[in-house]
Amino acid sequence: MKIDSARFIASATDLEACPPSNQPEFAFVGRSNVGKSSLINMLTNSKQLAKTSGTPGKTKLINLFRINNAWTLVDLPGYGYAKLSKQKQHDFNIHVSEYLNERENLKHIFLLVDSMLEPLDGDLAFAEWLQECGLPYSIIFTKTDRSSDAKVKNHSGQFLQGCEAWGLKPHNTYSCSAKTKQGRGQIMKWIESQLPKKKKGKTSPTINVGWMKKR
Ligand SMILES: Nc1nc2c(ncn2[C@@H]2O[C@H](COP(=O)(O)OP(=O)(O)OP(=O)(O)O)[C@@H](O)[C@H]2O)c(=O)[nH]1
Ligand SMILES: [Mg+2]
Known part of the structure; x- marks a missing residue:
């Protein structure tokens, strides 16, 4: 799919602050530093649409980006950031879970998992929570360039075994x-398959201007 435009729409503290929309929305969630913002930039062919950082805890708000004026990508704050105060972690849980559960135009959730690491219970528990809530989700193993193919295969295989064990x-x-x-x-092909099919534009009838010449 061609990206004709990708623009920042809003940074929202919670669901209520998210601008209402009836366009399909796709959200990226996962541990702090797993690569959510970087993935949004990669998908949209941009360098700085979403703010990234080597320091965990960079994305603190619900950030919405409108793509091709037709659908939205959502960068969510990461979970499991140990340095965050208990109160802030609590706020994160409330705001993100409310957004995920109640945003009506949310089509799909991508749960990002670091392919450099062995499966973490926190990630499996998050997937379990999504499933219990009845939310549609896919897993994306990130940062595959950082490890050998064998290691990526091993870690993703272990994670998927964990998924099976957890039901x-x-x-x-991906x-x-x-x-x-x-x-x-x-990823883009799948997102495209979820978008409403464009109505075949009616080609405007050729206007016969022959009568003008006769005047
Ligand atoms: N080599 C490599 N580095 C990556 C990749 N994705 C992310 N990074 C790096 O990982 C760090 C964290 O990336 P972010 O995209 O900011 O992670 P995030 O999940 O948005 O983090 P928070 O906003 O803190 O939750 C940055 O230093 C990125 O450059 C990747 O695919 N390959
Ligand atoms: Mg981020």
Whole structure:
């Protein structure tokens, strides 16, 4: 899918502050520093649409980006950021869970998992929570350029075994790298398949202007 435009719409503290929209929305969630903002930049072919940082806890608000004036990508704050005060972690849980559960135009959630790490219970627990809430989700293994193919396969395989053991059924799984753009085609193709089909534009009838010449 061609990206004709990608623009920042809003940074919202909570669901109530999110601008109402009836366009399909796709949200990215996962541990702090897993690569959510970088992935949004990679998908939209931009360098700085979403703010990234090597320091965990960069994205603190619900950030919405409108793509091709037709659909929205949502960058969510990360979970599991240990340095955040208990109160802030609590606020995060409330705001993100409210957004995920109640945003009416939210089509799908991508749960990002770091392919450099062995499965973390926190990630499996988050997937379990999404499933319990009846929310449609897929898993994206991130940062595949940072480890050997064998390691990525091993870690993603272990995670998927964990999913099976926990009775989790993600809709799809992807491996991606914001650096090499691995996975971009597959993710974008799937998103495109979820968008309303464009009505075939009626070609305007050719206007016969022959009568003008006779005047
Ligand atoms: N090599 C490599 N580095 C990556 C990739 N994705 C993200 N990073 C790096 O990982 C760090 C965190 O990336 P972010 O995109 O800011 O992560 P985030 O999940 O949005 O983090 P928070 O906003 O803190 O929750 C940055 O230093 C990125 O450059 C990737 O695919 N490959
Ligand atoms: Mg971020």
